[in-house]
Amino acid sequence: MSETAPSAGWRLKLAGAALVISILAVLWFAAAALGSKYGLWGWQFGLGKMTIAWGRYVAFLSVGIAVIAFVIAFIKAPRVQPAILSLAALLIALMLLFRLIGFGAQAASLPPIHDIQTDWSDPVRFSEALLAQRKTDAAMNPVQDEPVIPEAANARWPGMGGRLVSEVQEEAENPKMVDGDEVAPAYRRPIEPLYFDQSPGEIASYATRIAEARGWAIFTRPETGEDVQQTMLEATATTGWFGFKDDIAVRIRAVDGATRVDMRSVSRVGLSDLGANARRVSAFMDELADRANGRLEP
Template sequence: MSALTNTSRRGGKWPLIIAWLAIILLLTAAVLMAGSGYAYKAEWIGLGKSFVWLSQGAKLSVAAAVVGVFALILGAVCRRWRPALVGALVSLAVVAMIAMPMQLKQRAQSVPPIHDITTDMENPPAFKALATAREEAPNEVDYPGADTARQQKAGYPQLKPITLNMPLAKAMDNAIAIVRARDWDIADTTGNTIEATATTRWFGFKDDVVIRMTKLASGVKVDMRSASRVGTSDVGTNAERIQTFLEDLEKQ
């Protein structure tokens, strides 16, 4: 009789059921969110479908967090510490899992909705070797123009060309070394230009890069352009890519 009373006080099977439900929701959300990018990258699904998976995964992760908190509370009340621990771990896992999408969402709201960034908006470095690949993509080959330049000036005023105090050949060698260290696919190099493609890890988005060097009396001027093949907004990726590349090149 005392054993039955003790089981009743401890909530019976409900703490375990709710804890398992939280785990199932969490795993399903993780599969949808992680799989959305990799499935698109593998060309199994389209971009629209991948975003649907991502959205569904985010909603399921919130549901998992709610159920996890409930499992934590019920487990604590019933003194069922394992279900309570599971609930706590699920809730923490959800926080970690949705941190990146939330940061991307906040970042998207804080940067201009453009996808083609350059240090020279009056005479942007041109895509030549990559022109065909860009013609086959949704976004244009040529720099979009004055409206994009205006938004870039407002959103990324710090982006400027740099001047290197070294011979052109040395500057080119250093730039090529950095491009290779970043695992960008080099499409072509000339005496003063480099064209390459950077591929994002999660969704496999392809962003094309062209680096142009001009000899000056004071050294070598380096201009750079980075443009996404798809999407209206790059969420600040291209500007960050240019900024970090030029900083690394200047350090060398």
Template sequence: MDSQDSGWRGKFAGFALGLSIFAVLWFAVAALGTKFGVWDYGFGLGKMMGNVTAGYGRFVIGAAALASITAIVVSLVAAPRKRALMLSLGALLIIALVGFRWMGFQLNALRLPPIHEAQTDWSMPIQPSQALLDVRTAAKASNAVEDAPTVPQAPGIEKNWPGTGGRLVSELQEEAEYDPARQKSPKDALYPAIAPLIEPAVSYDMAYNAVLETVKAHGWEIVTADIESGRIEATHTSGWFGFKDDILFRIAPEGDGSRIDIRSISRVGLSDLGMNARRVGGLLTEIDGRLK
């Protein structure tokens, strides 16, 4: 192989590299366009990103991968060209990283329950304030805040998550949580263990302030903070797509101590990819640490 100009093979390798870079930009635009309201999440996530059976993402990745592999082959036949090969390998590396990331997203969605919220105690669900309901209505949130939500019954759900349609979200959350009787380690479970945080030696005021400090530390938008009712509500906005999740806290006296409950619910989308459960579990640990 030599380093001379690779002619048409070098140009084709450059085209393959450009196509791989275009794929990166395609998915970035899909996310940022959704975040800034250029289009809704159904188009950005469902159409532009898509999955293995629908949407445009599979074609973008497939075209870039095919061009990269073809460029590698033609750079090696007859009179091999180093420059063309390097460009082709670079193109393949980029699209491989994009493809693995994209496929990992799909596989992760299928292994997790098709639910978009989690909370510490479904027997006493945290009720949203009217202020939060108004915010969700203004934002056209498609996911209702219910006491006993169920997974919708639809052909797509039955195909991808058999047996989950019509079931209670609380049941699916419990089945996904870490249980020492079923798993050796929390890492083996889909969700962390989620339960109310009981602090026997922590006063109500201390518990409330610890929750409020935690919310402020995350930089979330605070919707409600009322020490009289023990209610704190905040909104988290994701970095890329700008998806909004509402986090509700309920602080109450418990004997001589206090009790903290948390509910986290996405405004749109069927599955949260386990984010709300991980958030609730992480917040419980974080708040408990503040109170030690």
């Protein structure tokens, strides 16, 4: 007479429940982002409440239950099935937790600005049509020639409130000394204009193709004729998860026998852009320089 193999019983059920909770935690964060993107709720609720305020509790809960299930799986035989399920639950929960911790660390390391451009001494200005579109879409952030960080930023970034965005951007682009040690800049390199030998019209063609390849919605197409001396590309980029919209302007003009390109990227909402605009400008300008042999001097 054969013996029946022992069952993990409630331990297996606990491990399965832990795995389900971890998967639901992933869906929680996905719902927070996609719900904001598709208008089910505002970004303040999706990002501020569901992700930042409540997300930590969701992540810690899933980690805690997974740890308990993993420990209990080894109390007695059979151990393999409950251990595998609880380990899978733990790995998923830890991935979420570390992602959330990394998000917080990134936010703390970057300045509270959402407006980046290559030359604050001669600001890139958006067209009245795009500014009107921002107003229609209820953009919360104004577009100014000399923006100042709101005093409210002092709550999370002490001493930043009231400072010029241009000064803070410059600091973020360059290394600084802290207690005698050099600290790497927040942005990977300075945000600078580029110069080209080709005409403004030719460079405008390159810029348009790059913008289209990146999936930006073109708002103003630049002129591309041979006689063009100055033109502008305007576009809007939408983030994949939360659906945040950032407006972009690329100014292309003839200067000192060369074609100079300046660029600006501005978020419509939020105090800090988590470095998104700086990364966008740097990546776009790098690709434009690679395609058309750009340089940093006239």
